[in-house]
Amino acid sequence: MDTAFYRPPLRLVGSMPIIGPFADNWENVEQFQFREDDLLISTYPKSGTTWVSKIVDLILNKGDMEESQKAAIFERVPFLECSGPGVPSATEILNKLDFPRVIKTHLAVEVLPQSFWDKKFKIIYVARNAKDVAVSYYHFYRMAYGHPDPGTWDEFLNSYMEGNVAFGRWSTHVKNWWKIRQQKDILYLFYEDMLEDPRREMEKVLKFMEREISDEVMEKILNHTSFQAMKNNPMDNYSTFPFMDHSISPFMRKGIFGDWKNHFTVSQNEKFDEYYRQEMADTDLTFRM
Ligand code: A3P
Ligand code: EST
Numbered sequence: 001m002d003t004a005f006y007r008p009p010l011r012l013v014g015s016m017p018i019i020g021p022f023a024d025n026w027e028n029v030e031q032f033q034f035r036e037d038d039l040l041i042s043t044y045p046k047s048g049t050t051w052v053s054k055i056v057d058l059i060l061n062k063g064d065m066e067e068s069q070k071a072a073i074f075e076r077v078p079f080l081e082c083s084g085p086g087v088p089s090a091t092e093i094l095n096k097l098d099f100p101r102v103i104k105t106h107l108a109v110e111v112l113p114q115s116f117w118d119k120k121f122k123i124i125y126v127a128r129n130a131k132d133v134a135v136s137y138y139h140f141y142r143m144a145y146g147h148p149d150p151g152t153w154d155e156f157l158n159s160y161m162e163g164n165v166a167f168g169r170w171s172t173h174v175k176n177w178w179k180i181r182q183q184k185d186i187l188y189l190f191y192e193d194m195l196e197d198p199r200r201e202m203e204k205v206l207k208f209m210e211r212e213i214s215d216e217v218m219e220k221i222l223n224h225t226s227f228q229a230m231k232n233n234p235m236d237n238y239s240t241f242p243f244m245d246h247s248i249s250p251f252m253r254k255g256i257f258g259d260w261k262n263h264f265t266v267s268q269n270e271k272f273d274e275y276y277r278q279e280m281a282d283t284d285l286t287f288r289m
Helices: 020-030 049-060 090-096 114-118 130-143 153-162 170-179 191-196 198-209 215-224 227-232 266-279
Strands: 011-013 016-018 039-043 102-105 122-127 185-190
Touching (some): 011 020, 122 170, 122 191, 122 198, 130 170, 153 266
């Protein structure tokens, strides 16, 4: 294994911690030029990025699964800030990609490239409740060696609360993207809503993308984007991705709501609730937990 990618420390870009090797390509991220026909999928990690990416990809291909199977989802929807030894830098890929492009990012609002503010284009933001994200992120840290060692669950939870994890604080991320949703063309979705009624949420996406599809195609897309279908699809489940050990924890782990109840102790939960109350006191953004 390339040791440069084995548990490197996080680095700061502006105020946001990022996966160490990603920082080396930061200049190209800052200079990245968005276009009016781009569609940006933005999330805090572990909030349903891959799921919504697949839905969008299939909508653009009118449910043509063959087309969608031609490359893995992380190639079809490049991850803007991803870069490092052994992984092609996304900015390079994006500059050669056919239009319209679908782009993924985990960047916090404070560190977005200038072009984000200069251009008008569509953005889908997906948010997931803080506790399930913490659990999902912990298991992701364990299996993806590009992150620092997460330590124990308790240690990881503390780092997460301090914002000392890749892409910074969950609360800053969701609140600031919520704040700019009227200033920019943003569809703000919730993972819990997608689980509750995937059809309803997909209709929102279709309307936002100004696309129409038949009921038959809709049904097909719903089937192909179910948790089980994506977990079993090598183009969606990251099994072809380097630097991840799915035997530690699969990328497509559980795909449920409320798994935090199996991880948080009573005292961790009390501490987290108090922290959460303070963090979310200055926003009207609410979550189901
Ligand atoms: P869990 O670890 O809780 O299972 P991201 O793509 O942003 O990294 O998010 C990954 C999380 O979304 C994982 O959560 C994963 O299982 C879940 N996920 C991925 N595809 C899904 C789907 N089709 N339906 C429900 N959850 C999905
Ligand atoms: C982090 C978040 C995410 O949503 C997707 C990915 C894919 C690229 C991954 C990175 C990540 C985690 C760390 C790595 C990186 C590629 C190499 C690095 O080791 C696995």
